[in-house]
Amino acid sequence: MLFFIEVVLSGLMAGIMYSLVALGFVLIFKASGIFNFAQGVMALFAALTLVGLMEKFGFPVWLSIIGTIAVMILLAWLIERLMLRQLVNQEPIILFMATIGLAYVLEGMGDILWGSDVKVLDIGIPQGASDWMLDTFDIYIEKLEVFAAATAATLVVILAIFFQKTRIGRALRAVADDHQAALSVGISLHTIWVIVWSVAGIVALVAGIMWGSKSGVQFSLSLIALKALPVLILGGFTSVPGAIIGGMIIGVGEKVAEVYLGPFVGGAIENWFAYMLALAFLLVRPQGLFGEKIIERV
Amino acid sequence: MIYRETGQFKANYQDDQALFPIEQDRYVIFGILFLVFGVVPYLMNEYWLNAILLPFLIYSLAALGLNILTGYCGQLSLGTGAFMAVGAFSIYKLMVAVPDLGFIPLVVLSGLITAAVGTLFGLPSLRIKGFYLAVATLAAQFFLIWLFNKVGWFYNYSASGMINSPPMTVFGFTITGPEGNMTAKYYLVAAIVAVFALAAKNIARGRIGRNWMAIRDMDIAAELIGVRPLIAKLSAFAVSSFYVGMAGALYFAVWLGSAEATEAFDINQSFLVLFMIIIGGLGSVLGSFLGAAFLVILPIMLKNILVDGLGTDSALATHLEFIIVGVLIIGFLIVEPHGLARLWRIAKEKLRLWPFPY
Numbered sequence: 001m002l003f004f005i006e007v008v009l010s011g012l013m014a015g016i017m018y019s020l021v022a023l024g025f026v027l028i029f030k031a032s033g034i035f036n037f038a039q040g041v042m043a044l045f046a047a048l049t050l051v052g053l054m055e056k057f058g059f060p061v062w063l064s065i066i067g068t069i070a071v072m073i074l075l076a077w078l079i080e081r082l083m084l085r086q087l088v089n090q091e092p093i094i095l096f097m098a099t100i101g102l103a104y105v106l107e108g109m110g111d112i113l114w115g116s117d118v119k120v121l122d123i124g125i126p127q128g129a130s131d132w133m134l135d136t137f138d139i140y141i142e143k144l145e146v147f148a149a150a151t152a153a154t155l156v157v158i159l160a161i162f163f164q165k166t167r168i169g170r171a172l173r174a175v176a177d178d179h180q181a182a183l184s185v186g187i188s189l190h191t192i193w194v195i196v197w198s199v200a201g202i203v204a205l206v207a208g209i210m211w212g213s214k215s216g217v218q219f220s221l222s223l224i225a226l227k228a229l230p231v232l233i234l235g236g237f238t239s240v241p242g243a244i245i246g247g248m249i250i251g252v253g254e255k256v257a258e259v260y261l262g263p264f265v266g267g268a269i270e271n272w273f274a275y276m277l278a279l280a281f282l283l284v285r286p287q288g289l290f291g292e293k294i295i296e297r298v
Numbered sequence: 299m300i301y302r303e304t305g306q307f308k309a310n311y312q313d314d315q316a317l318f319p320i321e322q323d324r325y326v327i328f329g330i331l332f333l334v335f336g337v338v339p340y341l342m343n344e345y346w347l348n349a350i351l352l353p354f355l356i357y358s359l360a361a362l363g364l365n366i367l368t369g370y371c372g373q374l375s376l377g378t379g380a381f382m383a384v385g386a387f388s389i390y391k392l393m394v395a396v397p398d399l400g401f402i403p404l405v406v407l408s409g410l411i412t413a414a415v416g417t418l419f420g421l422p423s424l425r426i427k428g429f430y431l432a433v434a435t436l437a438a439q440f441f442l443i444w445l446f447n448k449v450g451w452f453y454n455y456s457a458s459g460m461i462n463s464p465p466m467t468v469f470g471f472t473i474t475g476p477e478g479n480m481t482a483k484y485y486l487v488a489a490i491v492a493v494f495a496l497a498a499k500n501i502a503r504g505r506i507g508r509n510w511m512a513i514r515d516m517d518i519a520a521e522l523i524g525v526r527p528l529i530a531k532l533s534a535f536a537v538s539s540f541y542v543g544m545a546g547a548l549y550f551a552v553w554l555g556s557a558e559a560t561e562a563f564d565i566n567q568s569f570l571v572l573f574m575i576i577i578g579g580l581g582s583v584l585g586s587f588l589g590a591a592f593l594v595i596l597p598i599m600l601k602n603i604l605v606d607g608l609g610t611d612s613a614l615a616t617h618l619e620f621i622i623v624g625v626l627i628i629g630f631l632i633v634e635p636h637g638l639a640r641l642w643r644i645a646k647e648k649l650r651l652w653p654f655p656y
Contacts, residue, residue, distance in 0.1 A: 035429050086632040092428070093374060094635045097576045097627065100569060104624030108617040226436070226565070233433045265448070272444050275437030279422060282434060286426045296518055 006141075007259050008252050013145035015251020016152045017214075020207040021228035022235065022243040023155070024200040029237045030176040031196040032084070034095045038103040040225020042201055045110045046072055047208030047217045051121050052114040065205075072201030073194075080194045107222060121212035148210040155206060156244060159199075168195060176238075230278035236288030246289060250274045301649040317499060334488050344480045348553075354594045355487045356549045361574040361586035362498050363541025368572070369581035370502055371534035372514030373423050374431060377438035379567030381539050383559055384412040384442060385546030387452050390461040393474075393551065394454060401466045401473055405490065405547050412543020413536040415442075420535025424528060427517075439565055446559035453559075460558045463551040474551045483552050490548065494541060499583045501537065510534050511581070542571075577630055579639025588638040596623065 021039060028036040049071050053064040083102065087095055163169040174182040175192045183189060211221055231250050235242025257273045287293055301322050308314045318324045342351065360382060367373050388408035392399070399407070419438040423431050446452050453461045465475030471482035501507050509530040512520035521527055550557045557563070570593060578589020600622055604615040634640055648655070 083628055090635050094631050098631045101624040101627035104620045108620030111617045229433045233430050272440035275440055279434050279437050282426050282430060
């Protein structure tokens with residue numbers, strides 16, 4: 001029983017890491033209807049930039065983080081200027097392919113700028129097992145994962161406040177609701193896109209920091225985007241709570257399946273189990289758990 | 299002036315329904331076929347055949363398959379790599395088990411097996427659409443590759459997990475294995491691609507193809523006028539997977555010779571083929587070829603220019619290649635989102651009126 005709880009808890013923590021990536025997807029999809037495949041690479045790029053600033057220029061942690069945020073905002077501006085603005089009114093699949101192209105560009109740029117070797121990212125996040133949990137409940141939990149969970153929670157709260165209370169947040173929600181109506185009341189789509197991509201870039205930075213501290217900053221980091229996709233379809237492309245809860249369901253399901261089912265079929269089922277789980281959900285609810293109901297008219 | 303259809307009358311139904319109704323088009327097609335089968339094999343050396351023409355032809359077949367599903371029927375799929383793997387592993391098992399059947403029937407058979415698998419993974423398309431479906435097809439991608447990697451039966455329990463194509467002959471020429479005859483390989487692949495490209499063009503303009511396009515343009519409306527989505531969608535998945543499976547079989551047996559599931563058929567393969575049809579043009583047979591040509595030749599060209607021409611070191615060149623490919627793709631989508639095939643169509647319109655456009 002204790003072992004089961006431990007498995008579930010570690011699944012929950014891993015799930016929150018997925019949610020962090022999925023969150024970036026949801027933000028961009030909501031605001032611009034773009035399925036941003038480059039989100040994972042953005043996380044990698046942000047983490048690379050952070051490590052690069054810290055190592056090559058010897059900046060302290062806080063300055064590097066601010067620097068990286070500035071880089072991500074600049075990137076968002078460039079993406080809007082050079083890519084999105086040119087592709088207005090194109091079909092979703094074209095925009096999707098463009099983001100894959102963007103992923104290539106970012107990957108190449110990150111490698112050229114900062115080198116492609118595996119880097120250690122240490123910004124002072126506590127590492128190792130949590131002693132308190134180990135002593136009181138005899139359950140093994142990584143401190144880093146608890147920290148990641150707390151960060152994710154904070155991030156969601158900040159985002160919620162940002163979306164509900166601020167002027168820009170209201171504009172963002174208006175755009176997500178109806179592009180044309182938002183345009184007609186004087187909201188600039190271009191500005192909103194820059195803001196949304198910047199926010200997604202900052203979320204990517206947080207995800208990059210967490211994953212980077214966990215397993216080093218390396219190319220495989222960009223593949224976590226693939227891990228976040230089942231989370232997305234499970235939670236719905238348009239729902240922030242969906243991304244969080246979907247992430248947890250996927251994380252727990254994956255870990256439990258790996259531990260209890262994996263040995264019978266040869267292991268390493270993590271790669272596809274999440275997709276199958278999400279697929280099973282989709283067959284019952286085609287719009288995901290929290291997605292908006294799809295209404296179609298002829 | 300040359301490309302003009304004035305004076306070409308369609309006097310009976312047969313003329314009206316011809317695959318290439320304009321005479322000049324027919325000459326072009328015969329010209330291309332003559333070039334492909336009569337001229338190219340004698341001009342090209344082994345390197346060119348192996349490095350450019352074979353992969354180009356094989357990827358064209360795969361792109362054709364995906365174009366049937368995505369371009370004609372509108373169902374986005376990211377599982378092409380896995381379906382190619384199904385084709386490759388089926389032909390491997392068949393080549394080992396029943397080599398007497400002959401190579402070409404085995405290719406078709408492995409295509410049929412892939413069609414069955416593809417139909418199975420196409421079932422969710424009846425319920426979900428768009429990007430949800432795209433992600434669902436990723437399930438096929440990861441699950442199938444995992445299966446081929448984990449279950450020893452598929453690679454006959456070889457220690458490395460690799461599959462190697464045993465030598466087989468077609469009309470007395472060795473096609474597969476290390477002793478394979480390059481020119482024979484080229485002829486075989488070109489013949490298969492030519493036959494099935496023609497078939498695709500025919501299917502696409504017939505009843506089934508029109509059903510697909512109706513589903514693509516608006517599935518609810520199509521359903522209302524009597525197109526059955528179940529049949530249309532699943533047939534698109536089946537035909538598409540058939541093509542992709544054959545491409546996978548040729549890719550492994552004729553071109554690579556040996557393959558490992560996780561390396562040769564990973565998700566990048568799926569994206570590559572998807573790029574081909576987007577850049578070439580969705581819903582166009584010609585586009586599949588143009589896109590495949592572009593994306594097969596581009597990396598080789600870039601490598602040649604960067605490494606040999608400019609003397610960049612190879613690690614930097616790989617990264618630069620990434621950036622250039624990415625920028626080109628984005629640029630392409632901005633300039634002509636309907637692909638190279640669209641450019642050709644515009645050129646055709648212009649040519650019709652040339653040199654007096656008014």
